[in-house]
Structure formats: C-alpha cells, structure tokens
Amino acid sequence: MEWRPRTGERRLWAAAALACSAVLGYLGTGLAPIAALTWLAPLPVLLLAPRVPARTALGVAFGAYLLGTANSWAFQLHSHDEPMVPVGLTINIGMSLTFVLTVWLFRSLAGRGRALLAAVAPAAAWTGVLYLVATVNPHGLMGTFANDQGDRPLVLQATAVAGMWAVEFLVMFAPCVVAALLAPAAPRAARLRTAAVGVLTFGAVLGFGILGLRGTAGPPQRVAAIAPNRYAWAPPVSDGLVAGYVREIENLPEGVRTVVLPEAAFGSDEADPAALTQPMRQVARARGVDIVLGFVQAPAQGRGVDNVALIFPADGGSPARYLKQHDLVSRPGHDLVFAPRTRTGAEICADVDFARPSRDYGAAGTSLLAIPASDNGGNGWQHSRAALLRGVENGLPVVWAAQNGTLMISDGRGRVLAQARSEGPARFTTITADVTGPVATFYSRHGDWFAWLCLAAALSGLIAALPATRRRAGTRRSPDKAAASGGRQ
Structure with missing residues (x-):
C-alpha cells in the first residue's frame, strides 16, 4: 500500500x-x-x-x-x-x-x-x-x-x-x-x-x-412498436405508405392495446391530412388499439415547424396532439398529453435527454410512455437506453419506436422485454411485449x-x-x- x-x-x-x-x-x-x-x-x-x-x-x-x-x-x-x-x-x-x-x-x-x-x-x-x-x-x-x-x-x-x-x-x-x-x-x-x-x-x-x-407492478398490458427499415424523415403522406403501416397494425397479435410509430413517420403542410387520419382512425377502432405516431407539419405559409405525436384513440375518435418539448428546430411544446380515456403519455425522441417531461408524467400517474423517435443509426442503442433510464426514474414502462435506430420495449423496472434494430430486409420491423407498471417512485415526487x-x-x-x-x-x-x-x- x-x-x-x-x-x-x-x-x-x-x-x-x-x-x-x-x-x-x-x-x-x-x-x-x-x-x-x-x-x-x-x-x-x-x-x-x-x-x-x-x-x-x-x-x-x-x-x-x-x-x-x-x-x-x-x-x-x-x-x-x-x-x-x-x-x-x-x-x-x-x-x-x-x-x-x-x-x-x-x-x-x-x-x-x-x-x-x-x-x-x-x-x-x-x-x-x-x-x-x-x-x-x-x-x-x-x-x-x-x-x-x-x-x-x-x-x-x-x-x-x-x-x-x-x-x-x-x-x-x-x-x-x-x-x-x-x-x-x-x-x-x-x-x-x-x-x-x-x-x-x-x-x-x-x-x-x-x-x-x-416487486410486482399490476397487470400486464400488451404493446407494440413499428418502424420502417428504410430511413425517411417526414415523408409526404401517401396512400402506399399509410397502407403499409395500416397492414402492420392489422397484423399485430391479439391483445395489443398501444402501438407506437416513429418520429416524423409522415410530413405534410396540413394539420389534419385526411389521407392519414381517416385510415388511422379506422384501424384504431377496428383493432381497439391506441396509435401514437410522429408527424411533422411544415405549413407553406412559413409558420414554424411543428414536430408532434398524433394519438389516435381506440374508439376511432379524433387524434390528440403532443408537441415535442425539446427541439432546437421546431416550436417547443409545454403540455403533457395522454391518449383519450387512458393514462398513456406521449413524448418525442430528444425529450428523454432531459428530466422533464418524463418526471412530470411520473408525478401525474402515467401508466405508459409512448415515444416516437428518430436516431442516427449508430446511437440507436444509447438513445433507447436514455429512454429506459427515464422510465426507471419514474417507474414507467416505455415503448420506444425509432427509425434509423433501435426499437425497444421496457417495463417500469427497466427490464428490456423486446428490442430490434430498424434495418431488416422487410419493409417494417415490429416488436411486441407485455409490460408491467407503473411504479410510484421517490424521484418522481422529489426530483434531483x-x-x-x-x-x-x-x-x-x-x-x-x-x-x-x-x-x-x-x-x-x-x-x-x-x-x-x-x-x-
């Protein structure tokens, strides 16, 4: 010594x-x-x-x-x-x-x-x-x-x-x-x-x-994540692309109650393009599933870009809109948004690089974090684990659907239940799992x-x-x- x-x-x-x-x-x-x-x-x-x-x-x-x-x-x-x-x-x-x-x-x-x-x-x-x-x-x-x-x-x-x-x-x-x-x-x-x-x-x-x-954390809920295997940021809404996602949702296993699609899965200068919203509302109602998908609105009039998550409820009603809170390009949002008649909360990608809004969702009694994301290929695992970390801090299961990265589903204790790279030979990659949670945490209540x-x-x-x-x-x-x-x- x-x-x-x-x-x-x-x-x-x-x-x-x-x-x-x-x-x-x-x-x-x-x-x-x-x-x-x-x-x-x-x-x-x-x-x-x-x-x-x-x-x-x-x-x-x-x-x-x-x-x-x-x-x-x-x-x-x-x-x-x-x-x-x-x-x-x-x-x-x-x-x-x-x-x-x-x-x-x-x-x-x-x-x-x-x-x-x-x-x-x-x-x-x-x-x-x-x-x-x-x-x-x-x-x-x-x-x-x-x-x-x-x-x-x-x-x-x-x-x-x-x-x-x-x-x-x-x-x-x-x-x-x-x-x-x-x-x-x-x-x-x-x-x-x-x-x-x-x-x-x-x-x-x-x-x-x-x-x-x-410890146990209540009954399980079946969830899914879907991402394309060819990266495209905010591709224009088209019948073919929408139909591809609809088929993936229709082919999900029985019992899935929430499905998450990537950040910027679609882009349009309209806030509510019928070619996207009508098919998604129909398949949400037919399958009894809440659908959370990333959507980028870039109005032709020059107003700021909106990077949002559209949340289509399982009853086929109009979608709720979550505006990304941490973005250096699009307008930042400030509100927590839940799937109608549930406690499923939405975030988008870089939101997990900050303590909030995840901590606010935890304190609000959220049951699941649904997170559309888009990564840079090599950092897919790392960013998915940043989302998992926020989930454990606040006792929340996480569904992370990232194009050009990693799809991941974790429970409220941070156990990875399903994951895959969005780079396979098929048009889409899909994962499903039964998650448990939420778990009330000391951190959600008392912070840093x-x-x-x-x-x-x-x-x-x-x-x-x-x-x-x-x-x-x-x-x-x-x-x-x-x-x-x-x-x-």
Missing part, C-alpha cells in the same frame, strides 16, 4: 495508467459499452494520481479520458445531431476536463490522508458537474456512465430514488473507494471507515435493487435532491483540498523569497 514509483519509473507507470484507463474507457463507454468495464475505467488513473506529481496525474487523466472517447469519433464525424465540430469536440473535451477535476480532487484529499472524503467528494464532483451541464445545456444529456449501465436493471433501481445521478455517483465512487484504500498516505483508521462506508453503500444499493426487481447533495459534498471536498494546495506551494518557495517576506508562512 505504500508503493510509490521511483523517479525513473514514473513515466512508465504514467504511460501504463493512461493506456489501461483509455482502453477500459473505450470498451466501457460510448455507443456499445461493456457495462462492467465502465466501473474499472477510472481506477488506473486514480491509483497513479497520489504517487506522481500533479502535472503528470492531471495530464494522464485528460489523455486517458479523451482517448476513451475515440469509440464515438467515427459516429460524430458523420452525425447530424452530434457533429464532431463543434458538438463532439465540446462533449469529448468537456468530459475529459471534468475527469481532470475529479482526479485533482482525489489526489489532493488522498495526499492528506482523507481517505473517506477522497472516496466521496470526487464522485460527488463528477456527478454535480454533469447535473449542472444537464441543467443549462440546450441539448440535454446522454451517453454518461448511467447511460452505459442501460442493460443492468439491478444497478438502475437506484434511479427510482435519486435519479440517474445515483448511478453516475456509484460508478465513480467504486474506483475512488478502491484507490483511496490503497493510497500511500491513508491511515489505517481512515481505510477502515472508507471500507465500511463502501460496503454499506453497495450493500444497500444491491439489496434495494433485488427487492425492486422482485441527490444531485444537490452531491454538489454540497463536492464543495466540502474542495474546501478541504484547497488548504493543502496552498501549503504545498508555500514549501516550494525559494529561501530568498521566504526571507523577503520576513519568514512568514
């Missing part, structure tokens, strides 16, 4: 830590992460940090995280939602600098023997910074550690209490605990306290997760309380770390400067 590299070994160990963290980050994050490796990625840099000069530790931290983001570079170079310049560079460099802050705080506290604070405060700082980014960023937040755990419902149960911030904290807290226990300056008593807190924390999280996944707690813990860590920085600077002053100041320290 007292190992420190000699001066001649530091470059070797720094290079090894950089390579290990970069490879683990590359494999454990991004568009197709190996979730177990996400927890390990920060560890090599954190182990190195207290044993080498600050400049070396922080340089390794920045380089390792930045190289880890290479798993998204090819996607960013051709993405229209996340282009490399400037969005991709901003994300990659910004996340790398956030990791630098995390490592600096860990190094400062571990160097003073503050093992428990070194385990808690850096993880809290990481989480707090991401919360602030999510609060002010017009694009929302996606692709973080919590997103990487999207296929691990046992871990995700914590989000029902503390939101996605619980998972962000835990994934960084685990390597910080290990590195703090092995830090050279940590006293035995501090190590014992840190180990006890780590065991209790993860024991509580796992216990809560097991109980959550064993844990993120604010993380900000408070990070501030405490910064206050504890800053004096050590000043004292180290004081000991490095030259004798002449010390004499000129009268020997004062």
Whole structure:
C-alpha cells in the first residue's frame, strides 16, 4: 500500500495508467459499452494520481479520458445531431476536463490522508458537474456512465430514488473507494471507515435493487412498436405508405392495446391530412388499439415547424396532439398529453435527454410512455437506453419506436422485454411485449435532491483540498523569497 514509483519509473507507470484507463474507457463507454468495464475505467488513473506529481496525474487523466472517447469519433464525424465540430469536440473535451477535476480532487484529499472524503467528494464532483451541464445545456444529456449501465436493471433501481445521478455517483465512487484504500498516505483508521462506508453503500444499493426487481407492478398490458427499415424523415403522406403501416397494425397479435410509430413517420403542410387520419382512425377502432405516431407539419405559409405525436384513440375518435418539448428546430411544446380515456403519455425522441417531461408524467400517474423517435443509426442503442433510464426514474414502462435506430420495449423496472434494430430486409420491423407498471417512485415526487447533495459534498471536498494546495506551494518557495517576506508562512 505504500508503493510509490521511483523517479525513473514514473513515466512508465504514467504511460501504463493512461493506456489501461483509455482502453477500459473505450470498451466501457460510448455507443456499445461493456457495462462492467465502465466501473474499472477510472481506477488506473486514480491509483497513479497520489504517487506522481500533479502535472503528470492531471495530464494522464485528460489523455486517458479523451482517448476513451475515440469509440464515438467515427459516429460524430458523420452525425447530424452530434457533429464532431463543434458538438463532439465540446462533449469529448468537456468530459475529459471534468475527469481532470475529479482526479485533482482525489489526489489532493488522498495526499492528506482523507481517505473517506477522497472516496466521496470526487464522485460527488463528477456527478454535480454533469447535473449542472444537464441543467443549462440546450441539448440535454446522454451517453454518461448511467447511460452505459442501460442493460443492468439491478444497478438502475437506484434511479427510482435519486435519479440517474445515483448511478453516475456509484460508478465513480467504486474506483475512488478502491484507490483511496490503497493510497500511500491513508491511515489505517481512515481505510477502515472508507471500507465500511463502501460496503454499506453497495450493500444497500444491491439489496434495494433485488427487492425492486422482485416487486410486482399490476397487470400486464400488451404493446407494440413499428418502424420502417428504410430511413425517411417526414415523408409526404401517401396512400402506399399509410397502407403499409395500416397492414402492420392489422397484423399485430391479439391483445395489443398501444402501438407506437416513429418520429416524423409522415410530413405534410396540413394539420389534419385526411389521407392519414381517416385510415388511422379506422384501424384504431377496428383493432381497439391506441396509435401514437410522429408527424411533422411544415405549413407553406412559413409558420414554424411543428414536430408532434398524433394519438389516435381506440374508439376511432379524433387524434390528440403532443408537441415535442425539446427541439432546437421546431416550436417547443409545454403540455403533457395522454391518449383519450387512458393514462398513456406521449413524448418525442430528444425529450428523454432531459428530466422533464418524463418526471412530470411520473408525478401525474402515467401508466405508459409512448415515444416516437428518430436516431442516427449508430446511437440507436444509447438513445433507447436514455429512454429506459427515464422510465426507471419514474417507474414507467416505455415503448420506444425509432427509425434509423433501435426499437425497444421496457417495463417500469427497466427490464428490456423486446428490442430490434430498424434495418431488416422487410419493409417494417415490429416488436411486441407485455409490460408491467407503473411504479410510484421517490424521484418522481422529489426530483434531483441527490444531485444537490452531491454538489454540497463536492464543495466540502474542495474546501478541504484547497488548504493543502496552498501549503504545498508555500514549501516550494525559494529561501530568498521566504526571507523577503520576513519568514512568514
């Protein structure tokens, strides 16, 4: 535990830590992460940090995280939602600098023997910074550690209490605990306290997760998602395209009560084109199914574009209209919209990159989130898991129908019940499943309380770390400067 590299070994160990963290980050994050490796990625840099000069530790931290983001570079170079310049560079460099802050705080506290604070405060700082980014960023937040755990419902149960911030904290807290226990300056008593807190924390999280996944959430409801296998953004309403979707709905298994079609499945300059609405109302009534489909209205008069979800009720009545709330192109909406005579709520694609409106739907007693979406191909899995994450936060089953991406159905506990890529040889891809939910959650009622707690813990860590920085600077002053100041320290 007292190992420190000699001066001649530091470059070797720094290079090894950089390579290990970069490879683990590359494999454990991004568009197709190996979730177990996400927890390990920060560890090599954190182990190195207290044993080498600050400049070396922080340089390794920045380089390792930045190289880890290479798993998204090819996607960013051709993405229209996340282009490399400037969005991709901003994300990659910004996340790398956030990791630098995390490592600096860990190094400062571990160097003073503050093992428990070194385990808690850096993880809290990481989480707090991401919360602030999510609060002010017009694009929302996606692709973080919590997103990487999207296929691990046992871990995700914590989000029902503390939101996605619980998972962000835990994934960084685990390597910080290990590195703090092995830090050279940590006293035995501090190590014992840190180990006890780590065991209790993860024991509580796992216990809560097991109980959550064993719980029941009411009777199942059968749902479906349909998407075309050839991408087309807001194609004009045509008899052939409408008839294709109608046939898919007619061929759904018996018992389906809700079906979701993609974002921008159709486009028109009319608000209510009869060639679309009449066939959809007829098949909705014939099959007794609520239909939620994406529709883009771009009026010829030049009024702003409306990106909406049309919700056709099972009785064949007129559709309800949900206006997308988070969009930098179309007019933003503000209202929650439900399928008539049900508690099925609608969102559209990028709405899940923000805490609201999902949290508002959860608080309003929604029974199902129906989400038309459209992705960029490579980010289909990642974005579907962002939707799943919102579902677990608020105890809501999710039907995610994305063209050029992933179709997914998950229950209120975050278990994926059906999924498929929208890229098969047939004209459409269709999935169905029986989902359970909703489940009332603490997070729906109380929101981002844990993120604010993380900000408070990070501030405490910064206050504890800053004096050590000043004292180290004081000991490095030259004798002449010390004499000129009268020997004062």
